[in-house]
Amino acid sequence: MWATRRRTIILLIILGAIALFIVLPYWLIHRVPPTCSDGKMNQDERGIDCGGGCAMVCRNDAKELSILWTKVFPVRTGVYDVVAYVENANFNIGAPSVPYVVKLFDGSGALIAEEAGQTYARPEERFVIFQGNVLTGDKIAVSGGIEIPNTFPWYNESKVEQPMAIEDKVLVGADRKPKLTAVLKNKSPTPYRNIDVTAIIYDSKGDPIGVSSTRVEKLEASGSENLFFTWPSPFNYVSEVSRCDVPVDVMLSVDRSGSMVDVGKLSAARIAASQFVDRLSAKDQVGYVSFATDASTPIDQPLTSELERVKRAIEKTVILQNGGIQYTNIADGIQSSVNELATLRHIPDSRPVVVMLTDGIPTRPQDPSNKANSKYPEEYAKKVAEAAKAQGITLYAIGLGADVDTAFLTGLATSPEYYYTSASGAELGDVYQRIATSLCKSAPSVIEVLPRIKVSQ
Numbered sequence: 001m002w003a004t005r006r007r008t009i010i011l012l013i014i015l016g017a018i019a020l021f022i023v024l025p026y027w028l029i030h031r032v033p034p035t036c037s038d039g040k041m042n043q044d045e046r047g048i049d050c051g052g053g054c055a056m057v058c059r060n061d062a063k064e065l066s067i068l069w070t071k072v073f074p075v076r077t078g079v080y081d082v083v084a085y086v087e088n089a090n091f092n093i094g095a096p097s098v099p100y101v102v103k104l105f106d107g108s109g110a111l112i113a114e115e116a117g118q119t120y121a122r123p124e125e126r127f128v129i130f131q132g133n134v135l136t137g138d139k140i141a142v143s144g145g146i147e148i149p150n151t152f153p154w155y156n157e158s159k160v161e162q163p164m165a166i167e168d169k170v171l172v173g174a175d176r177k178p179k180l181t182a183v184l185k186n187k188s189p190t191p192y193r194n195i196d197v198t199a200i201i202y203d204s205k206g207d208p209i210g211v212s213s214t215r216v217e218k219l220e221a222s223g224s225e226n227l228f229f230t231w232p233s234p235f236n237y238v239s240e241v242s243r244c245d246v247p248v249d250v251m252l253s254v255d256r257s258g259s260m261v262d263v264g265k266l267s268a269a270r271i272a273a274s275q276f277v278d279r280l281s282a283k284d285q286v287g288y289v290s291f292a293t294d295a296s297t298p299i300d301q302p303l304t305s306e307l308e309r310v311k312r313a314i315e316k317t318v319i320l321q322n323g324g325i326q327y328t329n330i331a332d333g334i335q336s337s338v339n340e341l342a343t344l345r346h347i348p349d350s351r352p353v354v355v356m357l358t359d360g361i362p363t364r365p366q367d368p369s370n371k372a373n374s375k376y377p378e379e380y381a382k383k384v385a386e387a388a389k390a391q392g393i394t395l396y397a398i399g400l401g402a403d404v405d406t407a408f409l410t411g412l413a414t415s416p417e418y419y420y421t422s423a424s425g426a427e428l429g430d431v432y433q434r435i436a437t438s439l440c441k442s443a444p445s446v447i448e449v450l451p452r453i454k455v456s457q
Contacts, residue, residue: 057154063089065098065121070145071208072104075232078136080104080113083211084129084146085200088121094157095121102131104144112139120454123159127452128198130213163188164195164219164451170392171201171447173417178210180229182449186219193218194454199229202446209235227449247283248439249303249350251337252276252310255358255400256319257292258326263424265359265400266319272428274311276355279436285347286310287340290317291333292326293364299336303345329364330356330412331381334395338388354388355435356412357398357428361405378408385412396435398422 036045036054044052051058066087073081082102088094098121104113113136119129129146169182180199186192194215201210212229219225252273260266277286287303288310290296301313320326337354346352362377370376388395397413399406399421406421413419420431 055155057093057156059150059154062093062154064150065095065148067146067148068126069208071211072141072144073211074141075133078138080134080136080141080144081211082131082134082144082146083208084148085126085208086121086129086148087126088123090123090154092123092156092158093154094123094125095152095154098152099149100129101147101149102134102144103147104134104136104141106139107142109143112136112141113144123157126450128200128211128213128450130198130211132213162451163190163192164453166449166451168392169447169449172394172415174201174235176234176417178231178235179415180212180227180447180449182227182229183224184216184219184227184451185224186222189221191218191220191223192453195219196452196454197227198450198452199227200448200450201235202448203235206446247281247285247347247350248353249285249287249341249346250280250353250355250439251287251289251303251340252314253295253333253337253354253356254288254290254314254317255292255328255330255333255360256290256317256326257328257358257360258319259328259360259403261319262359262401266317268424268426268428269357269400270314270317272432273314273357275429276432276436277307277310277314279433280307280439283350285345285350287337287345288313289333289336289340291329291336292320294329295332295336297336299340303340303343327364328358328360328362329377330358330362331365331377331384333358334381334388334412335384338384338391338393341393352391352393353396353439354393355396355398355432357400358404358409359400360403361408378405382408382411389414394418396420398428398431398435400424400428 036049036056039048041048045054046052047058050056051061066089068085068087070084075081098119100117100119102115102117103111106112113134115131115134117131163186165185165187167183167185171178171180173179184197194217196213196215198211198213200208203209210231212231214227214229216225254269254273256266280286285303285305286307288301289299301310304310334354334356341352362381364377365380367373367376385395395412395414395418397409397419399409410416410419420435422428422431
């Protein structure tokens with residue numbers, strides 16, 4: 001009995017030694033620890049390879065992406081831009097790879113174009129999917145949009161503060177050839193590459209009427225980049241011309257040089273300018289300055305809401321007869337207007353505007369270092385105009401008669417559509433009417449510019 005027990009104990013000791021020195025090392029060497037990619041629900045996972053200590057989030061724990069709106073914009077025959085505005089409402093949950101499908105349909109509901117693409121979604125982000133130049137051949141797209149299949153993986157991802165800021169948004173020519181300019185600024189000490197920027201224009205009802213996209217290849221630390229967005233056709237929106245939603249402070253600058261005496265040019269300019277003043281609203285202010293060799297000093301009428309005072313100042317404008325030849329100093333006419341808009345009389349919430357009229361090319365001031373430099377008056381006028389526009393002043397230019405330099409005056413204006421030509425004094429009334437209408441037209445209400453930085457930097 002004792003011998004049997006002893007043999008059993010010895011056998012157990014031997015088996016224990018084998019397990020300790022052979023089986024255990026073998027198991028430790030060859031065992032496969034649970035991972036977040038082993039296709040099993042182990043560890044503290046909430047699902048197979050998701051949740052718990054895994055980076056991937058279980059689909060039931062993440063809210064699906066919401067498409068807030070989609071819209072199809074015709075570019076030209078057979079070419080369309082398709083846009084979706086998307087929201088990721090998840091806190092600290094993102095998706096580095098989000099597939100989507102663009103589909104366009106004709107009037108019968110038949111699929112006429114389909115394209116696949118890929119984007120990403122960061123935590124608590126609203127972003128735009130912009131698929132440009134989708135081709136339909138000779139078929140017309142009547143409907144369509146962007147679909148996002150709920151098959152992509154979500155991952156834990158900390159929300160990062162947007163390092164980019166958008167400043168100085170200016171939209172011009174909404175009813176002609178829209179152009180939006182803005183400045184992208186990098187607020188961080190880190191340079192970034194491949195920054196996608198999308199601009200959305202909304203009408204007064206909040207409906208998107210224009211979308212455009214661009215990419216900034218690189219933006220240095222604390223750097224800035226000028227952005228330009230253009231559209232080939234006017235925005236499709238209903239404008240209001242009965243009132244100005246945004247009041248204006250407008251300076252009228254009128255040429256009274258010697259050539260303005262021809263065929264009653266100055267007389268026609270006075271009448272048209274007075275009629276322009278009558279079209280302004282009670283919320284607006286207007287001032288007036290005339291110029292020849294120099295601008296009038298002090299100016300003919302500072303900014304005021306008393307429109308009759310401005311009209312009286314306009315009526316008093318004459319071509320000086322006792323000062324010798326009256327040259328054309330366009331730069332001084334613009335600069336005097338800009339100076340007045342910089343005074344305390346300018347209402348900060350009002351849009352600053354200069355409307356300048358001339359019948360010729362600038363011949364003053366002379367180059368202080370070389371009076372024989374005939375190009376100096378033009379160069380100086382351009383410099384003054386650029387400085388005005390850089391301050392956010394909208395600059396209209398009117399060329400009266402056949403002796404104007406159209407290219408030069410177009411360059412002075414805020415953009416080409418802000419230059420107007422009048423072959424004769426009789427047409428000036430219509431020109432000023434069109435300018436007054438453009439001032440008081442309700443432009444698109446909201447401009448949204450969204451910069452995005454790719455997940456992998």
